[in-house]
Amino acid sequence: MVLGKVKTLVVCFDCLNDNNIPLYSGGDSVSGRVIIDVAGEVRVKTLNITARGIAKVRWTESRNAGANTAYTQNYTEEVEYLNHSDTLIGEERDEDSPEETLTVLNTGLHEFAFSFLLPQMPLATSFEGKHGSVRYWVRAELYRPWLLPVRVKKEFTVFEHIDINTPLLLAPQAGTKDKTLCCWFCASGPISLSAKIERKGYTPGESIQIFAEVENCSSRVVMPKATLCQTQTYFAKGKARQLQQQVAALRGDSLPQGKSQSWDGKLLHIPPVSPSILDCPLIRVEYSLVVYVDIPGGLNLSLSLPLVMGTIPLHAVPSRTNSISSYCSTISWPDRPEAPPSYSDLVVTEEQRRGCLQRCEGSQVNEEDHGTLHAYITEFRYQPPPLYSEVDPNPEPGCVTQEVSRPDPCPSR
Structure with a gap:
């Protein structure tokens, strides 16, 4: 009997973004398929998948004593965010049952769907750094009798969303600094x-948009500059290690003695960078805009403004005045408004009132006439107003009162 062969084992995700990358966030459903390409007949014991998410930090510190190394200390920490397992083919073997249940896969492609939920909690954003990383992946393992297992691993990306449309992140950032240069006993x-x-x-x-003002009263020619810096901080065993790198920069014009220079909204473009990581206990990724003055032969004068790199962009909300004016412009107003109905059109006639009284005095009311009766009662509400009189209806004692004449609402009685 010729045994079959597993040609390929692939993990595919259903949810892909525009760049064909599986992208999720906390609480999302991760779904996909395990595809097996088989040639011949393959007997399978189990097909398992495992989803993991781990933040890991590692670095080494050494101290030298002359030409020899005194000691080496490793700093390693790990935090688990996701651990999910599922069996797609077969069942977990019972120790009391020695028999194994095998599944036969014939020649061709075979697909097995899987799905699981990410935890409803703040997850660390996927990240790759020099001394640590945050990774999420799905591993598929195919087990066959008397053969080595076939394994495949596919990573996916998790973003912990940061909405910049909050009062804290919409607040302006500003600062001011100055510096005096001195050389021996001479001060500029x-x-x-x-x-x-x-x-x-x-x-x-x-x-x-950078708004800056630089004034040079020193004896040197200086140059204003600005950089976007990313600071990575790693924590392990009570110690921290920091790494800073520049991701974008711009420069102004040379500024001679006694001159000043203004930046009225000078633009610094932000390249594709990782979002800020603020909640992970092992890795922290922060950003800052550093505006500084490059001083030849001296320490630079720098000003750091903190930034947060988010994932949800700024919402362009129109003003209330614009929204109202745009709404009103869409309304089609008539050229001339319609005249209101006259009061005489609403007054019921004498015959209608008599008919209403006759129906009310009847012993029974049919269901068919209920609608007509309701209509007459509704019209009966619109009676003519009382006659006008200049005599006070509530006179004081001792005053002669003239009776006010009113129409009889029920003349038939």
Whole structure:
């Protein structure tokens, strides 16, 4: 008997974004298929899938004593965010039952669907750094009798959404600094720097408008610059390790002695970068806009403004005045308004009132006449107003009162 062969084992996800990348967030349903391409007849014991999500940090510190290494210390920490297992083919074997139930796969493609829910909790965003990472993946394992298992692993991306449309992230950021240069006993004038940006929260692909003012009263030629910095902080065993890198930059014009320079909304484009990671206990990713003055032969004068890189962009909400005016412009108003109905059209006639009284005095009312009766009663409400009289209806004692004449509502009685 010739045994079959497993040609391919693939994990495919159903939900893909525009870049063909499986992208999810906390609470989402992750679904997909395990595809097996078989040549011949293959006997399978089980097909299992395992979904995992782990944040892991690792770095090494060494101390040297002369030409030899005194000791090496490893710092490693791990946090688990997801652990899910499921069996797609077969069942877990019972120790009391020695018999194994095998599933036969014939030549061709075979698909097995899977699905699971991500935890309803803040998950760390997928990240790859120098000293740590946050990874999520699905592993499929195919077990056959007397053969090594076939395994395949497919990663997916998780984003913990950060909405920048909050009061904290929409607040402007600003600062001011100055510095005086000195050389031995000679001191030059100060260099002052002030900078401001519109808000704290941004998303990749946007541009930051920088408003800055630089005044150079020193004896050197300086140059204003700005950089977007990413700071990665790793935590393990009570220690922290930090790594900072520049992701975008711009520069202004040279500024000679006694001159000033203004940036009226100078744009700094944000490239595709990872969102801020603020809730993970092992890895923290933060951003800042550093506006500084490059001073030749001296320490730079710098001003750091904190940023948060979000995933939900800014909502363009129109003003209330514009929304009302746009709504009113869509309404079609008539050229001339219709005249209101005259009061005489609403007054019932004497014959209608008599007919209404006759129906009310009847012993029984048919169901067929109920609608007509209701209509007459409704019309009966519209009676003529009482006659006008200048005599006070509530006179004081001792005054002569003239009786006010009123129409009889029921003349037939």
